[in-house]
Amino acid sequence: MKRPLLPGLALLAMSWTAMPQARENTDRVTGLARVGDWQLVQANCTECHSALLITQNSGNRGVWQSRLTWMVDSQGMEPLAAGLEARILDYLEQNYGPRQSARRPPLPSHLLPENPYPSL
Ligand code: HEC
Incomplete structure (x- = not known):
């Protein structure tokens, strides 16, 4: 019974040490991400859905722009004033830009065991 506890404790310790940084930079x-105009995004983008839809997504400016257009065209979002939209797009592309596969x-x-099958 004691053995399975240890890896669990190690994981817990690792997540504790990883947490303070996440807490400082993440609302x-x-x-x-608590940088730049994050509060504009909070105010304008979390009325209809959780910010998780944003933080789990990624893309360049064009991709984010197309998502805003899609929400205006099909999900009842009010178009954003041009200046506000530009600041929100700045924030989104800087903090949730394109990323490689997770x-x-x-x-x-x-690092693999020896392949038991003869290569062809
Ligand atoms: C008027 C309501 C409304 C507002 C305001 C709104 N959204 Fe959305 N958004 C939606 C709906 C509805 C969906 C689809 C939800 C689902 O799939 O469950 C969605 C989906 C998304 C998605 C996921 C798209 C995908 O490809 O899966 C992202 C990203 C997103 N919204 C970002 C934003 C951002 C950024 C803002 C602020 C500029 C915003 N939303 C504001 C209604 C809204």
Whole structure:
């Protein structure tokens, strides 16, 4: 019974040490990165859905622009004033820009067990 507890404690300790930084830079309620115009995003983008839809997404300015257009065209969002939209797009592209796949890369072959099948 004691053994399975240890990895759990190690994970807990790791997440504790990782937390303070996340707390400093991330709004605890919305999860938005607390830099620049984050409060404009909080005020204009969390009325209809959680900010998680934003923080889990990513894209360049054009991608974010197209999502705003989609919400105006099909989800009942009021068009944003041009200056406000530009500031929100600045924030989104700087903090939630394009990213590579979140999946980890495959292990290199020297870290894998020997392949039991003869190569063809
Ligand atoms: C008038 C309501 C409304 C407002 C305001 C609004 N959205 Fe949305 N948004 C929606 C709806 C509805 C969806 C679809 C929700 C779902 O799929 O569950 C959505 C989906 C999204 C998605 C997910 C798109 C995808 O590809 O899955 C993102 C990202 C997003 N919104 C960002 C924003 C941002 C940024 C703002 C602020 C500029 C904003 N939203 C403001 C209604 C709104």
